[in-house]
Amino acid sequence: xxxxxxxxxxxxxxxxxxxxxxxxxxxxxxFQLGFGIEPPLVSATGATMTVSLPLYVNNRGFYDISDxxxxxxxxxxxxxxxxxxxxxxxxxxxxxRVDAAHNISLSMPELIAKGLTYLLFNNTEFDVGLxxxxxxxxxxxxxxxTNVSLPWGAPLHNLSILSPTPYNSTHVSAPVSxxxxxxxxxxxxxxxxxxxxxxxxxxxxTANINVPPNSGYSFPFLVSVPDxxxxxxxxxHFDTSVFTxxxxxxxxx
Amino acid sequence: xxxxxxxxxxxxxxxxxxxxxLPVFLISQVSQFAPELxxxxxxxxxxxxxxxxxxxxxxxxxxxxxxQHAFNIGKAIILIIFLVLALDGGILNLSLNFEGMHLNxxxxxxxxxxxxxxxxxxxLSKSVLxxxxxxxxxxxxxxxxxxxxx
Numbered sequence: 399x400x401x402x403x404x405x406x407x408x409x410x411x412x413x414x415x416x417x418x419x420x421x422x423x424x425x426x427x428x429f430q431l432g433f434g435i436e437p438p439l440v441s442a443t444g445a446t447m448t449v450s451l452p453l454y455v456n457n458r459g460f461y462d463i464s465d466x467x468x469x470x471x472x473x474x475x476x477x478x479x480x481x482x483x484x485x486x487x488x489x490x491x492x493x494x495r496v497d498a499a500h501n502i503s504l505s506m507p508e509l510i511a512k513g514l515t516y517l518l519f520n521n522t523e524f525d526v527g528l529x530x531x532x533x534x535x536x537x538x539x540x541x542x543x544t545n546v547s548l549p550w551g552a553p554l555h556n557l558s559i560l561s562p563t564p565y566n567s568t569h570v571s572a573p574v575s576x577x578x579x580x581x582x583x584x585x586x587x588x589x590x591x592x593x594x595x596x597x598x599x600x601x602x603x604t605a606n607i608n609v610p611p612n613s614g615y616s617f618p619f620l621v622s623v624p625d626x627x628x629x630x631x632x633x634x635h636f637d638t639s640v641f642t643x644x645x646x647x648x649x650x651x
Numbered sequence: 652x653x654x655x656x657x658x659x660x661x662x663x664x665x666x667x668x669x670x671x672x673l674p675v676f677l678i679s680q681v682s683q684f685a686p687e688l689x690x691x692x693x694x695x696x697x698x699x700x701x702x703x704x705x706x707x708x709x710x711x712x713x714x715x716x717x718x719q720h721a722f723n724i725g726k727a728i729i730l731i732i733f734l735v736l737a738l739d740g741g742i743l744n745l746s747l748n749f750e751g752m753h754l755n756x757x758x759x760x761x762x763x764x765x766x767x768x769x770x771x772x773x774x775l776s777k778s779v780l781x782x783x784x785x786x787x788x789x790x791x792x793x794x795x796x797x798x799x800x801x
Contacts, residue, residue: 399784406777413770421763539759544752 424535427459432495442581442611445640449502449548455487456495461535463490468500471527472548478514480504480524506553506582506641517550518643519557521579524548551579551612553640559632559648562592562621570601570626574634575616584609586638590619591645594628607638659711663704671700695737702729717789720782727775731768738764 436452457463469484485500509517529543555577562570572592578584584607591602601623609615623629635644674696706726713719735741741761747754 399780399787403777403780403784406773406780410770410773410777413766413773417766417770537762541755541757543755543757546752 420535423460424538427461427492428534430458431463432456432458440581442583442640445506445582447504447506447581449504451500451502452497453500454495454497455490457490457492460492462492464488464533464536465531466490466496467529467531468498469529469531470500470502472502472504473525473527474514474517475522475525478512480509480514510641510643515643517552518554518641519552521552521555522550524550551581553578553580553582553584554636555579557634557646557648559590559634559650561650562623562626562629564626565620569620569622570629571618571620572603572632573616573618574605575614577614578609578611580640581611582640583611584615584638584640586636586640588617589635589637589644590621591633591635592621592623592629592650593631593633595630597631600624600628655712655714658714659708662711663708666704666707667700670703671696699733699737702726702733717782717785720778720785723778724775724782727771727778731771731775734764734767734771740764 433455434453436454439450439452441448441450451468453468455463455466466487467484471482472480474480481502481504483500483502485498487496487498490496509515524547526546526548527543528546529541531539531541533539557576558574560573562572565571570592572590574588574590587604587606589602589604592600594600601621603619603621605617605619607615607617629650632648632650633645634648636642636646637644675693703726706722706729710719710722710726713722738760741759741764743756743758743760745756747756
């Protein structure tokens with residue numbers, strides 16, 4: 399029995415040495431890990447806005463990092479899901495630096511299809527849940543998460559129509575204006591319809607638009623109507639490269 | 652008795668230096684990263700080292716008796732329970748503030764906890780075997796010595 403006791407004593411010491419060695423090297427390696435996120439790059443192509451987060455992981459430790467995942471979940475202030483995306487780097491070996499980019503895509507047609515049409519007209523801020531997940535030394539799953547805000551600029555911010563005024567004996571002038579606070583270039587057409595109190599169409603007009611990001615638009619529509627005094631409301635239809643939406647009904651005094 | 656007390660005090664001092672003073676010094680060097688994170692672990696370390704030193708001293712003072720092995724067994728069992736409670740069953744969930752950002756940390760340390768418990772179980776089995784061996788030797792000493800025939 400003494401031999402068995404001695405053997406267990408040796409086993410205990412050996413396992414303690416191994417465990418302490420692993421703990422010390424793992425902690426040292428963790429502090430040698432270099433990680434950084436560069437400033438985000440925002441771009442818009444067609445109807446999709448992409449926020450690209452360039453990041454790097456420099457594994458200067460002794461152990462591999464596997465299943466490295468960057469995930470973002472974006473909600474609006476009412477809790478509706480705007481976007482859900484993740485980027486996977488399967489393996490970051492020791493001594494290796496990996497550069498990657500996590501892309502977050504926001505598609506205007508998808509947002510409109512989800513019923514989030516208020517985003518066309520209202521600036522707001524999205525809540526972004528950002529999480530980093532990895533498996534360290536192929537044994538320890540680890541996750542860091544935080545919440546940040548992402549500002550949203552509406553493409554039709556401050557959309558308004560001034561009350562139509564007589565232009566000549568047959569036409570009225572109805573100035574339409576808005577501010578494009580989004581990163582999208584709005585190219586397409588706006589169709590304006592003027593109606594009476596019974597929703598009968600009195601007259602309409604169409605204009606081409608080409609509104610770059612972060613710029614304003616103002617155009618005096620000239621519409622032929624029988625009697626300007628019958629005009630009670632206006633309807634706007636937007637057909638652009640970014641979205642197709644309408645009618646937007648605006649009461650006119 | 653005095654040498655036993657001196658031996659117990661020296662052992663307690665050695666355990667204190669290597670299990671408390673050194674780790675606290677290392678933690679203080681890195682505590683600027685997340686003071687609230689490491690403050691919690693210093694409190695846990697205080698409790699851990701208190702438990703260990705009490706059992707080490709008691710075991711040394713009762714050396715040569717069955718109580719020594721009883722204290723060793725008790726120390727191993729209490730350390731297993733303490734490890735499971737201190738590491739929350741191996742799932743670490745922490746909230747901390749870093750450079751103005753609120754971060755949530757989650758780590759699955761169950762493999763690490765399993766390794767610690769495994770080592771403690773070996774220590775426990777060794778203490779049990781030592782207790783059995785002690786009792787066996789005691790029983791053999793009490794047996795009458797057989798006299799040679801003739």
